[in-house]
Amino acid sequence: MFSNLSAGALGLSLDLPTAVDLAAKHGFGGVDPDLDHFRTLGGASAVAEFAASVRERGLEWGMTGLPVPLDAPAEEFRRALVDLPEALELLTAAGVTRVGTWLRPMHDDRDHCVNWRLHAGRLALVGELLADAGLRIGLEYIGPKTLWSTERFPFIHSLREARELISDSGADNVGLILDSYHWYTAGESTADLAGLTDADIVSVDINDARDDRERDEQQDLDRRLPFATGVIDVPGFMDSVRAAEYSGPVKVEPFMKELAERPVDEVLEQISGLLDRAIAGE
Template identity: 50%
Template sequence: MADQTTDGFYTNLSCGALGIRPGFEAAVDLAIEFGFGAVEPDVGYLTSQSAEQVEALRSRLAEHGVKWGNAGLPVDLNADAATFASQLAALNDHAARLASYGIDRVGTWIRPMSNSLTYRRNFRRHAERIALVDEILAGAGVRFGLEYVGPKSFWSTELYPFVHTLAEARELIDAVGSPNVGLILDTFHWYTSGESAADIAELSAEEVVAVDLNDAPTGLERDQQQDGQRMLPGATGVIDVAGFVGALRKIGYVGPVKVEPFNAELRAMDPRDAVAKTAESLNAVL
Protein backbone atom coordinates (compact mmCIF):
# COMPACT_ATOMS: atom_id res chain seq x y z
CA MET A 1 0.00 0.00 0.00
CA ALA A 2 1.14 3.54 -0.70
CA ASP A 3 1.46 5.82 2.28
CA GLN A 4 -1.28 8.42 2.04
CA THR A 5 1.07 11.23 2.99
CA THR A 6 4.83 11.49 3.19
CA ASP A 7 5.80 14.83 4.72
CA GLY A 8 3.70 17.29 2.71
CA PHE A 9 3.22 14.98 -0.27
CA TYR A 10 0.06 13.01 -0.82
CA THR A 11 0.09 10.22 -3.38
CA ASN A 12 -2.41 10.77 -6.18
CA LEU A 13 -3.92 7.92 -8.20
CA SER A 14 -4.54 8.89 -11.82
CA CYS A 15 -5.70 5.85 -13.76
CA GLY A 16 -5.72 7.87 -16.97
CA ALA A 17 -2.05 8.71 -16.49
CA LEU A 18 -1.32 5.00 -16.02
CA GLY A 19 -3.16 4.19 -19.25
CA ILE A 20 -5.80 2.03 -17.56
CA ARG A 21 -9.56 2.51 -17.71
CA PRO A 22 -11.27 0.76 -14.79
CA GLY A 23 -14.01 3.43 -14.54
CA PHE A 24 -14.12 6.16 -11.93
CA GLU A 25 -15.98 4.22 -9.26
CA ALA A 26 -13.41 1.41 -9.52
CA ALA A 27 -10.61 3.99 -9.43
CA VAL A 28 -11.94 5.32 -6.14
CA ASP A 29 -12.07 1.77 -4.76
CA LEU A 30 -8.49 1.15 -5.88
CA ALA A 31 -7.25 4.42 -4.38
CA ILE A 32 -8.76 3.45 -1.04
CA GLU A 33 -7.55 -0.17 -1.20
CA PHE A 34 -3.96 0.75 -1.95
CA GLY A 35 -3.74 3.68 0.44
CA PHE A 36 -3.44 6.61 -1.94
CA GLY A 37 -3.84 10.02 -0.39
CA ALA A 38 -5.72 11.40 -3.41
CA VAL A 39 -7.55 10.35 -6.56
CA GLU A 40 -7.68 12.34 -9.78
CA PRO A 41 -11.25 13.61 -10.15
CA ASP A 42 -13.39 12.70 -13.16
CA VAL A 43 -15.35 15.92 -13.57
CA GLY A 44 -17.62 14.41 -16.23
CA TYR A 45 -18.57 11.60 -13.86
CA LEU A 46 -19.18 14.00 -10.97
CA THR A 47 -21.35 16.22 -13.17
CA SER A 48 -23.49 13.20 -14.06
CA GLN A 49 -24.23 12.55 -10.37
CA SER A 50 -26.77 14.23 -8.14
CA ALA A 51 -25.61 16.62 -5.43
CA GLU A 52 -26.45 13.96 -2.84
CA GLN A 53 -24.39 11.32 -4.66
CA VAL A 54 -21.40 13.65 -4.94
CA GLU A 55 -21.63 14.49 -1.26
CA ALA A 56 -21.80 10.80 -0.35
CA LEU A 57 -18.69 10.14 -2.44
CA ARG A 58 -16.81 13.02 -0.84
CA SER A 59 -17.77 11.75 2.59
CA ARG A 60 -16.49 8.29 1.73
CA LEU A 61 -13.21 9.70 0.47
CA ALA A 62 -12.80 11.84 3.59
CA GLU A 63 -13.49 8.81 5.79
CA HIS A 64 -10.49 7.09 4.21
CA GLY A 65 -8.29 10.20 4.18
CA VAL A 66 -8.42 10.57 0.39
CA LYS A 67 -8.40 14.03 -1.22
CA TRP A 68 -8.91 15.20 -4.77
CA GLY A 69 -5.82 15.33 -6.94
CA ASN A 70 -5.40 17.90 -9.71
CA ALA A 71 -7.92 17.95 -12.56
CA GLY A 72 -7.27 18.68 -16.22
CA LEU A 73 -8.01 22.00 -17.92
CA PRO A 74 -10.81 21.92 -20.55
CA VAL A 75 -9.21 24.79 -22.47
CA ASP A 76 -6.62 24.33 -25.21
CA LEU A 77 -4.05 27.09 -24.94
CA ASN A 78 -2.95 26.36 -28.53
CA ALA A 79 -6.40 26.34 -30.15
CA ASP A 80 -7.44 28.76 -32.87
CA ALA A 81 -8.95 32.00 -31.62
CA ALA A 82 -12.61 30.98 -32.05
CA THR A 83 -12.14 27.63 -30.31
CA PHE A 84 -10.21 29.23 -27.47
CA ALA A 85 -12.89 31.88 -27.00
CA SER A 86 -15.62 29.22 -26.92
CA GLN A 87 -13.77 27.09 -24.40
CA LEU A 88 -12.98 30.12 -22.27
CA ALA A 89 -16.65 31.13 -22.25
CA ALA A 90 -17.57 27.71 -20.86
CA LEU A 91 -14.87 27.77 -18.21
CA ASN A 92 -16.75 29.93 -15.73
CA ASP A 93 -19.45 27.31 -15.17
CA HIS A 94 -16.84 24.54 -15.15
CA ALA A 95 -14.76 26.34 -12.51
CA ALA A 96 -17.86 26.85 -10.37
CA ARG A 97 -18.52 23.10 -10.55
CA LEU A 98 -14.95 22.35 -9.54
CA ALA A 99 -15.31 24.61 -6.54
CA SER A 100 -18.60 23.00 -5.55
CA TYR A 101 -16.92 19.56 -5.64
CA GLY A 102 -13.98 20.78 -3.57
CA ILE A 103 -11.47 20.42 -6.44
CA ASP A 104 -8.85 23.13 -5.95
CA ARG A 105 -6.11 22.37 -8.51
CA VAL A 106 -6.17 22.26 -12.31
CA GLY A 107 -3.31 21.76 -14.72
CA THR A 108 -2.32 21.68 -18.37
CA TRP A 109 0.90 21.33 -20.38
CA ILE A 110 2.74 23.84 -22.50
CA ARG A 111 3.26 22.67 -26.09
CA PRO A 112 7.00 23.24 -26.54
CA MET A 113 7.14 24.12 -30.24
CA SER A 114 5.25 25.66 -33.13
CA ASN A 115 5.45 25.69 -36.90
CA SER A 116 3.78 29.09 -37.17
CA LEU A 117 4.61 31.18 -34.10
CA THR A 118 8.07 32.45 -33.22
CA TYR A 119 9.13 32.17 -29.57
CA ARG A 120 8.27 35.81 -28.83
CA ARG A 121 4.83 35.67 -30.46
CA ASN A 122 4.04 32.34 -28.81
CA PHE A 123 5.21 33.66 -25.44
CA ARG A 124 3.00 36.73 -25.70
CA ARG A 125 -0.02 34.68 -26.75
CA HIS A 126 0.46 32.14 -23.97
CA ALA A 127 0.88 34.84 -21.33
CA GLU A 128 -2.34 36.52 -22.46
CA ARG A 129 -4.33 33.29 -22.66
CA ILE A 130 -3.04 31.92 -19.36
CA ALA A 131 -4.00 35.20 -17.67
CA LEU A 132 -7.55 34.96 -19.05
CA VAL A 133 -7.92 31.35 -17.90
CA ASP A 134 -6.41 32.12 -14.52
CA GLU A 135 -8.75 35.04 -13.87
CA ILE A 136 -11.65 32.58 -13.97
CA LEU A 137 -9.94 29.81 -12.04
CA ALA A 138 -8.62 32.15 -9.36
CA GLY A 139 -12.09 33.61 -8.93
CA ALA A 140 -13.34 30.12 -8.12
CA GLY A 141 -10.47 29.40 -5.73
CA VAL A 142 -8.80 26.89 -8.09
CA ARG A 143 -5.01 26.92 -8.52
CA PHE A 144 -3.62 26.71 -12.06
CA GLY A 145 -0.56 24.59 -12.80
CA LEU A 146 1.55 24.60 -15.98
CA GLU A 147 3.79 21.70 -17.01
CA TYR A 148 6.76 22.27 -19.29
CA VAL A 149 7.77 19.41 -21.62
CA GLY A 150 11.48 18.68 -21.83
CA PRO A 151 12.45 16.04 -24.41
CA LYS A 152 14.52 17.44 -27.27
CA SER A 153 13.11 14.64 -29.44
CA PHE A 154 9.76 16.43 -29.15
CA TRP A 155 10.40 20.19 -29.05
CA SER A 156 12.90 20.07 -31.92
CA THR A 157 10.39 18.59 -34.39
CA GLU A 158 8.87 21.91 -35.49
CA LEU A 159 10.28 25.16 -36.79
CA TYR A 160 10.17 27.27 -33.63
CA PRO A 161 11.03 25.74 -30.22
CA PHE A 162 9.04 27.14 -27.30
CA VAL A 163 9.09 26.88 -23.49
CA HIS A 164 10.62 23.51 -22.51
CA THR A 165 12.68 24.21 -19.36
CA LEU A 166 11.98 25.14 -15.77
CA ALA A 167 13.62 28.56 -16.19
CA GLU A 168 11.47 29.38 -19.22
CA ALA A 169 8.30 28.18 -17.50
CA ARG A 170 9.05 30.45 -14.55
CA GLU A 171 9.60 33.38 -16.94
CA LEU A 172 6.22 32.70 -18.54
CA ILE A 173 4.47 32.48 -15.18
CA ASP A 174 6.19 35.68 -14.07
CA ALA A 175 4.89 37.41 -17.21
CA VAL A 176 1.34 36.34 -16.32
CA GLY A 177 1.81 38.03 -12.97
CA SER A 178 -0.62 35.98 -10.88
CA PRO A 179 0.33 34.17 -7.66
CA ASN A 180 -2.42 31.66 -8.48
CA VAL A 181 -0.42 30.25 -11.42
CA GLY A 182 2.32 27.76 -10.63
CA LEU A 183 4.26 24.78 -11.92
CA ILE A 184 3.53 21.12 -12.48
CA LEU A 185 6.91 19.47 -12.09
CA ASP A 186 7.67 16.12 -13.73
CA THR A 187 10.92 14.25 -13.12
CA PHE A 188 11.03 13.18 -16.78
CA HIS A 189 10.91 16.73 -18.10
CA TRP A 190 13.29 17.90 -15.38
CA TYR A 191 15.77 15.20 -16.43
CA THR A 192 15.45 15.70 -20.19
CA SER A 193 15.93 19.46 -19.71
CA GLY A 194 19.27 18.81 -18.01
CA GLU A 195 18.18 20.31 -14.71
CA SER A 196 19.33 19.49 -11.18
CA ALA A 197 18.08 19.33 -7.62
CA ALA A 198 19.59 22.79 -7.16
CA ASP A 199 17.10 24.18 -9.70
CA ILE A 200 14.20 22.77 -7.66
CA ALA A 201 15.72 24.11 -4.44
CA GLU A 202 15.51 27.65 -5.85
CA LEU A 203 11.71 27.45 -5.97
CA SER A 204 9.31 28.37 -3.21
CA ALA A 205 6.77 25.77 -2.16
CA GLU A 206 4.00 28.08 -3.34
CA GLU A 207 5.29 27.92 -6.92
CA VAL A 208 4.53 24.19 -7.21
CA VAL A 209 0.93 23.12 -7.86
CA ALA A 210 1.45 19.39 -8.53
CA VAL A 211 4.18 16.81 -9.10
CA ASP A 212 4.63 13.79 -11.41
CA LEU A 213 7.26 11.13 -10.69
CA ASN A 214 8.65 8.99 -13.52
CA ASP A 215 11.85 7.27 -14.51
CA ALA A 216 13.42 6.94 -17.96
CA PRO A 217 14.35 3.88 -20.04
CA THR A 218 17.96 2.72 -20.11
CA GLY A 219 20.07 2.61 -23.26
CA LEU A 220 19.21 6.11 -24.50
CA GLU A 221 21.10 9.39 -24.26
CA ARG A 222 19.25 12.23 -22.60
CA ASP A 223 18.38 13.90 -25.91
CA GLN A 224 17.14 10.59 -27.34
CA GLN A 225 14.49 10.07 -24.68
CA GLN A 226 10.92 9.96 -26.04
CA ASP A 227 8.08 11.70 -24.20
CA GLY A 228 5.72 8.75 -24.66
CA GLN A 229 8.11 6.13 -23.28
CA ARG A 230 8.76 6.32 -19.55
CA MET A 231 9.15 4.03 -16.57
CA LEU A 232 7.75 3.85 -13.05
CA PRO A 233 9.73 6.02 -10.60
CA GLY A 234 12.82 4.25 -9.34
CA ALA A 235 12.56 1.47 -11.95
CA THR A 236 15.86 2.15 -13.72
CA GLY A 237 17.70 4.83 -11.77
CA VAL A 238 18.34 6.83 -14.95
CA ILE A 239 16.60 9.79 -13.30
CA ASP A 240 17.71 10.97 -9.86
CA VAL A 241 14.23 10.71 -8.39
CA ALA A 242 15.64 10.79 -4.83
CA GLY A 243 17.39 14.09 -5.50
CA PHE A 244 14.24 15.56 -7.04
CA VAL A 245 12.07 14.43 -4.11
CA GLY A 246 14.65 15.61 -1.61
CA ALA A 247 14.69 19.08 -3.14
CA LEU A 248 10.89 19.26 -2.97
CA ARG A 249 11.03 18.26 0.69
CA LYS A 250 13.64 20.93 1.31
CA ILE A 251 11.40 23.70 -0.03
CA GLY A 252 8.38 22.33 1.89
CA TYR A 253 6.16 21.33 -1.03
CA VAL A 254 2.64 20.31 0.00
CA GLY A 255 0.46 18.71 -2.67
CA PRO A 256 -0.33 15.74 -4.89
CA VAL A 257 2.27 13.40 -6.36
CA LYS A 258 1.28 11.07 -9.18
CA VAL A 259 2.87 8.67 -11.65
CA GLU A 260 2.52 9.21 -15.41
CA PRO A 261 4.77 6.61 -17.06
CA PHE A 262 3.23 6.16 -20.55
CA ASN A 263 4.41 2.57 -20.23
CA ALA A 264 3.12 -0.20 -22.49
CA GLU A 265 3.82 -2.96 -19.97
CA LEU A 266 1.78 -1.20 -17.30
CA ARG A 267 -1.09 -0.46 -19.72
CA ALA A 268 -1.33 -4.17 -20.56
CA MET A 269 -1.78 -5.19 -16.93
CA ASP A 270 -5.02 -5.84 -15.11
CA PRO A 271 -5.98 -2.45 -13.59
CA ARG A 272 -5.67 -3.70 -10.01
CA ASP A 273 -2.19 -5.09 -10.69
CA ALA A 274 -1.14 -1.85 -12.37
CA VAL A 275 -2.29 0.20 -9.41
CA ALA A 276 -0.59 -2.19 -6.98
CA LYS A 277 2.71 -1.86 -8.87
CA THR A 278 2.34 1.93 -8.97
CA ALA A 279 1.71 2.09 -5.23
CA GLU A 280 4.79 -0.06 -4.64
CA SER A 281 6.95 2.24 -6.75
CA LEU A 282 5.72 5.34 -4.93
CA ASN A 283 6.45 3.71 -1.58
CA ALA A 284 9.98 2.99 -2.70
CA VAL A 285 10.82 6.55 -3.79
CA LEU A 286 8.86 8.47 -1.14
Protein backbone atom coordinates in the same frame (compact mmCIF):
# COMPACT_ATOMS: atom_id res chain seq x y z
CA MET B 1 2.65 15.44 0.05
CA PHE B 2 0.58 12.38 -0.75
CA SER B 3 0.62 9.50 -3.22
CA ASN B 4 -1.97 10.01 -5.93
CA LEU B 5 -3.74 7.55 -8.19
CA SER B 6 -4.03 8.98 -11.69
CA ALA B 7 -5.52 6.12 -13.68
CA GLY B 8 -5.22 7.91 -17.01
CA ALA B 9 -1.53 8.60 -16.44
CA LEU B 10 -1.05 4.85 -16.00
CA GLY B 11 -3.02 4.02 -19.15
CA LEU B 12 -5.81 2.42 -17.11
CA SER B 13 -9.44 2.90 -18.14
CA LEU B 14 -11.18 3.30 -14.78
CA ASP B 15 -14.28 5.33 -14.03
CA LEU B 16 -13.97 7.62 -11.04
CA PRO B 17 -15.94 5.50 -8.51
CA THR B 18 -13.78 2.49 -9.39
CA ALA B 19 -10.61 4.57 -9.13
CA VAL B 20 -11.72 5.79 -5.69
CA ASP B 21 -12.32 2.23 -4.50
CA LEU B 22 -8.95 1.05 -5.79
CA ALA B 23 -7.08 4.07 -4.41
CA ALA B 24 -8.47 3.36 -0.95
CA LYS B 25 -7.76 -0.37 -1.28
CA HIS B 26 -4.11 0.11 -2.24
CA GLY B 27 -3.21 2.84 0.21
CA PHE B 28 -3.03 5.88 -2.04
CA GLY B 29 -3.54 9.23 -0.37
CA GLY B 30 -5.49 10.76 -3.23
CA VAL B 31 -7.12 10.28 -6.60
CA ASP B 32 -7.52 12.52 -9.63
CA PRO B 33 -10.97 14.12 -9.96
CA ASP B 34 -12.92 13.73 -13.20
CA LEU B 35 -15.00 16.65 -14.44
CA ASP B 36 -16.82 14.45 -16.95
CA HIS B 37 -17.98 12.17 -14.13
CA PHE B 38 -19.12 15.16 -12.09
CA ARG B 39 -21.29 16.23 -15.03
CA THR B 40 -23.17 12.92 -14.89
CA LEU B 41 -24.19 13.36 -11.23
CA GLY B 42 -27.02 15.83 -11.78
CA GLY B 43 -25.74 19.07 -10.30
CA ALA B 44 -23.55 20.73 -7.72
CA SER B 45 -25.32 19.25 -4.68
CA ALA B 46 -24.81 15.70 -5.93
CA VAL B 47 -21.18 16.46 -6.73
CA ALA B 48 -20.61 17.80 -3.22
CA GLU B 49 -22.19 14.66 -1.76
CA PHE B 50 -19.97 12.43 -3.89
CA ALA B 51 -16.88 14.42 -2.89
CA ALA B 52 -17.78 14.03 0.77
CA SER B 53 -17.89 10.26 0.31
CA VAL B 54 -14.41 10.38 -1.22
CA ARG B 55 -13.06 12.31 1.75
CA GLU B 56 -14.66 9.79 4.08
CA ARG B 57 -12.48 7.14 2.41
CA GLY B 58 -9.42 9.12 3.54
CA LEU B 59 -8.62 10.42 0.05
CA GLU B 60 -7.72 13.88 -1.20
CA TRP B 61 -8.26 15.21 -4.71
CA GLY B 62 -5.26 15.27 -6.99
CA MET B 63 -5.38 17.37 -10.16
CA THR B 64 -7.74 17.48 -13.13
CA GLY B 65 -7.23 18.98 -16.56
CA LEU B 66 -7.53 22.72 -17.16
CA PRO B 67 -10.95 23.20 -18.82
CA VAL B 68 -9.55 25.90 -21.12
CA PRO B 69 -6.99 25.01 -23.85
CA LEU B 70 -4.35 27.75 -23.67
CA ASP B 71 -2.87 26.83 -27.07
CA ALA B 72 -6.16 26.53 -29.00
CA PRO B 73 -7.31 28.62 -31.98
CA ALA B 74 -9.11 31.80 -30.94
CA GLU B 75 -12.67 30.54 -31.53
CA GLU B 76 -12.09 27.32 -29.58
CA PHE B 77 -10.57 29.34 -26.75
CA ARG B 78 -13.59 31.66 -26.66
CA ARG B 79 -16.02 28.73 -26.58
CA ALA B 80 -14.14 27.23 -23.66
CA LEU B 81 -14.43 30.50 -21.76
CA VAL B 82 -18.20 30.49 -22.33
CA ASP B 83 -18.42 26.96 -20.90
CA LEU B 84 -16.03 27.67 -18.02
CA PRO B 85 -18.56 28.82 -15.38
CA GLU B 86 -20.37 25.45 -15.50
CA ALA B 87 -17.07 23.59 -15.04
CA LEU B 88 -16.00 25.86 -12.19
CA GLU B 89 -19.32 25.37 -10.38
CA LEU B 90 -18.83 21.60 -10.36
CA LEU B 91 -15.14 21.71 -9.44
CA THR B 92 -15.88 24.12 -6.61
CA ALA B 93 -18.72 21.92 -5.35
CA ALA B 94 -16.33 18.96 -5.30
CA GLY B 95 -13.66 20.89 -3.42
CA VAL B 96 -11.11 20.50 -6.22
CA THR B 97 -8.25 22.99 -5.91
CA ARG B 98 -5.79 21.95 -8.64
CA VAL B 99 -6.07 21.93 -12.44
CA GLY B 100 -3.23 21.54 -14.90
CA THR B 101 -2.10 21.56 -18.49
CA TRP B 102 1.10 21.02 -20.47
CA LEU B 103 2.86 23.64 -22.57
CA ARG B 104 3.29 22.58 -26.19
CA PRO B 105 7.04 23.08 -26.67
CA MET B 106 7.06 24.01 -30.36
CA HIS B 107 4.95 25.51 -33.13
CA ASP B 108 5.18 25.60 -36.91
CA ASP B 109 3.62 29.06 -37.33
CA ARG B 110 3.97 31.08 -34.12
CA ASP B 111 7.48 32.24 -33.38
CA HIS B 112 8.65 32.35 -29.77
CA CYS B 113 7.66 35.98 -29.15
CA VAL B 114 4.17 35.62 -30.60
CA ASN B 115 3.58 32.36 -28.75
CA TRP B 116 4.87 33.86 -25.51
CA ARG B 117 2.52 36.85 -25.72
CA LEU B 118 -0.44 34.58 -26.49
CA HIS B 119 0.24 32.28 -23.53
CA ALA B 120 1.01 35.08 -21.07
CA GLY B 121 -2.17 36.96 -21.99
CA ARG B 122 -4.42 33.92 -21.87
CA LEU B 123 -2.84 32.70 -18.65
CA ALA B 124 -3.49 36.07 -17.03
CA LEU B 125 -7.16 35.95 -18.03
CA VAL B 126 -7.78 32.31 -17.12
CA GLY B 127 -5.77 32.62 -13.93
CA GLU B 128 -7.99 35.46 -12.73
CA LEU B 129 -11.17 33.51 -13.49
CA LEU B 130 -9.95 30.39 -11.69
CA ALA B 131 -8.61 32.33 -8.72
CA ASP B 132 -12.14 33.46 -7.95
CA ALA B 133 -13.10 29.76 -7.71
CA GLY B 134 -10.17 28.93 -5.41
CA LEU B 135 -8.32 26.97 -8.09
CA ARG B 136 -4.60 26.81 -8.80
CA ILE B 137 -3.26 26.12 -12.31
CA GLY B 138 -0.25 23.88 -12.89
CA LEU B 139 1.89 24.25 -16.02
CA GLU B 140 4.07 21.38 -17.22
CA TYR B 141 7.03 22.13 -19.44
CA ILE B 142 8.05 19.34 -21.85
CA GLY B 143 11.76 18.56 -21.92
CA PRO B 144 12.65 16.03 -24.65
CA LYS B 145 14.60 17.50 -27.54
CA THR B 146 13.07 14.81 -29.78
CA LEU B 147 9.77 16.69 -29.39
CA TRP B 148 10.55 20.40 -29.12
CA SER B 149 12.90 20.29 -32.14
CA THR B 150 10.29 18.79 -34.51
CA GLU B 151 8.64 22.04 -35.62
CA ARG B 152 9.92 25.36 -36.91
CA PHE B 153 9.79 27.39 -33.69
CA PRO B 154 10.82 25.81 -30.37
CA PHE B 155 8.89 27.10 -27.37
CA ILE B 156 9.09 26.68 -23.59
CA HIS B 157 10.87 23.44 -22.64
CA SER B 158 12.67 24.23 -19.37
CA LEU B 159 11.92 25.08 -15.77
CA ARG B 160 13.44 28.54 -16.08
CA GLU B 161 11.26 29.46 -19.05
CA ALA B 162 8.12 28.12 -17.40
CA ARG B 163 8.78 30.20 -14.30
CA GLU B 164 9.40 33.28 -16.43
CA LEU B 165 6.09 32.80 -18.23
CA ILE B 166 4.25 32.44 -14.91
CA SER B 167 5.89 35.63 -13.66
CA ASP B 168 5.10 37.48 -16.88
CA SER B 169 1.43 36.49 -16.67
CA GLY B 170 1.08 38.20 -13.31
CA ALA B 171 -1.20 35.39 -12.09
CA ASP B 172 -0.44 34.41 -8.50
CA ASN B 173 -2.44 31.17 -8.60
CA VAL B 174 -0.28 29.58 -11.31
CA GLY B 175 2.55 27.20 -10.52
CA LEU B 176 4.48 24.25 -11.88
CA ILE B 177 3.78 20.63 -12.63
CA LEU B 178 7.20 19.18 -11.90
CA ASP B 179 7.98 15.94 -13.74
CA SER B 180 11.29 14.21 -13.12
CA TYR B 181 11.33 13.07 -16.76
CA HIS B 182 11.13 16.60 -18.15
CA TRP B 183 13.56 17.84 -15.51
CA TYR B 184 16.06 15.22 -16.67
CA THR B 185 15.54 15.64 -20.43
CA ALA B 186 15.83 19.43 -20.06
CA GLY B 187 19.34 18.86 -18.71
CA GLU B 188 18.46 20.24 -15.29
CA SER B 189 19.80 19.34 -11.86
CA THR B 190 18.79 19.72 -8.23
CA ALA B 191 20.38 23.17 -8.31
CA ASP B 192 17.60 24.29 -10.66
CA LEU B 193 15.00 23.21 -8.08
CA ALA B 194 16.65 25.07 -5.20
CA GLY B 195 14.51 27.79 -3.69
CA LEU B 196 11.16 26.43 -4.87
CA THR B 197 8.38 26.51 -2.30
CA ASP B 198 5.01 24.82 -1.92
CA ALA B 199 3.43 27.89 -3.51
CA ASP B 200 5.46 27.28 -6.68
CA ILE B 201 4.38 23.65 -7.21
CA VAL B 202 0.89 22.43 -8.09
CA SER B 203 1.64 18.76 -8.84
CA VAL B 204 4.59 16.35 -9.07
CA ASP B 205 5.20 13.41 -11.42
CA ILE B 206 7.99 10.88 -11.01
CA ASN B 207 9.30 8.69 -13.81
CA ASP B 208 12.53 7.09 -14.95
CA ALA B 209 14.07 6.92 -18.43
CA ARG B 210 15.36 4.20 -20.72
CA ASP B 211 18.99 3.26 -20.09
CA ASP B 212 19.77 2.51 -23.76
CA ARG B 213 19.33 6.11 -24.95
CA GLU B 214 21.26 9.31 -24.37
CA ARG B 215 19.41 12.23 -22.82
CA ASP B 216 18.71 13.98 -26.14
CA GLU B 217 17.47 10.70 -27.65
CA GLN B 218 14.76 10.11 -25.04
CA GLN B 219 11.17 10.05 -26.34
CA ASP B 220 8.39 11.79 -24.45
CA LEU B 221 6.01 8.82 -24.57
CA ASP B 222 8.56 6.09 -23.85
CA ARG B 223 9.47 6.22 -20.18
CA ARG B 224 10.11 3.83 -17.32
CA LEU B 225 8.74 3.45 -13.80
CA PRO B 226 10.61 5.37 -11.08
CA PHE B 227 13.75 3.64 -9.77
CA ALA B 228 13.64 1.15 -12.69
CA THR B 229 16.89 2.16 -14.39
CA GLY B 230 18.46 4.86 -12.23
CA VAL B 231 19.01 7.07 -15.28
CA ILE B 232 17.00 9.79 -13.55
CA ASP B 233 18.02 10.80 -10.04
CA VAL B 234 14.56 10.33 -8.55
CA PRO B 235 15.87 10.40 -4.95
CA GLY B 236 17.66 13.71 -5.55
CA PHE B 237 14.61 15.13 -7.33
CA MET B 238 12.36 14.14 -4.42
CA ASP B 239 14.84 15.55 -1.88
CA SER B 240 14.34 18.91 -3.62
CA VAL B 241 10.57 18.51 -3.58
CA ARG B 242 10.69 17.80 0.17
CA ALA B 243 12.97 20.80 0.69
CA ALA B 244 10.27 22.93 -0.94
CA GLU B 245 7.87 21.63 1.76
CA TYR B 246 5.53 20.57 -1.00
CA SER B 247 2.14 19.39 0.26
CA GLY B 248 0.35 18.16 -2.87
CA PRO B 249 -0.12 15.05 -5.02
CA VAL B 250 2.68 12.88 -6.41
CA LYS B 251 1.88 10.48 -9.25
CA VAL B 252 3.54 8.21 -11.80
CA GLU B 253 3.08 8.85 -15.53
CA PRO B 254 5.21 6.33 -17.44
CA PHE B 255 3.29 5.87 -20.74
CA MET B 256 3.93 2.13 -20.62
CA LYS B 257 1.25 0.23 -22.55
CA GLU B 258 2.12 -3.03 -20.83
CA LEU B 259 0.70 -1.76 -17.53
CA ALA B 260 -2.82 -2.00 -18.99
CA GLU B 261 -2.14 -5.63 -19.91
CA ARG B 262 -1.46 -6.68 -16.32
CA PRO B 263 -4.03 -7.25 -13.53
CA VAL B 264 -5.11 -3.84 -12.20
CA ASP B 265 -4.60 -4.75 -8.53
CA GLU B 266 -1.08 -5.96 -9.26
CA VAL B 267 -0.20 -2.72 -11.07
CA LEU B 268 -1.64 -0.47 -8.38
CA GLU B 269 0.08 -2.36 -5.58
CA GLN B 270 3.40 -1.77 -7.39
CA ILE B 271 2.71 1.90 -8.13
CA SER B 272 1.56 2.61 -4.58
CA GLY B 273 4.76 1.05 -3.24
CA LEU B 274 6.95 3.10 -5.58
CA LEU B 275 5.21 6.32 -4.57
CA ASP B 276 5.51 5.52 -0.87
CA ARG B 277 9.22 4.85 -1.36
CA ALA B 278 9.74 8.14 -3.21
CA ILE B 279 7.77 10.21 -0.72
CA ALA B 280 9.52 8.64 2.28
CA GLY B 281 12.94 9.23 0.73
CA GLU B 282 14.05 5.63 1.01
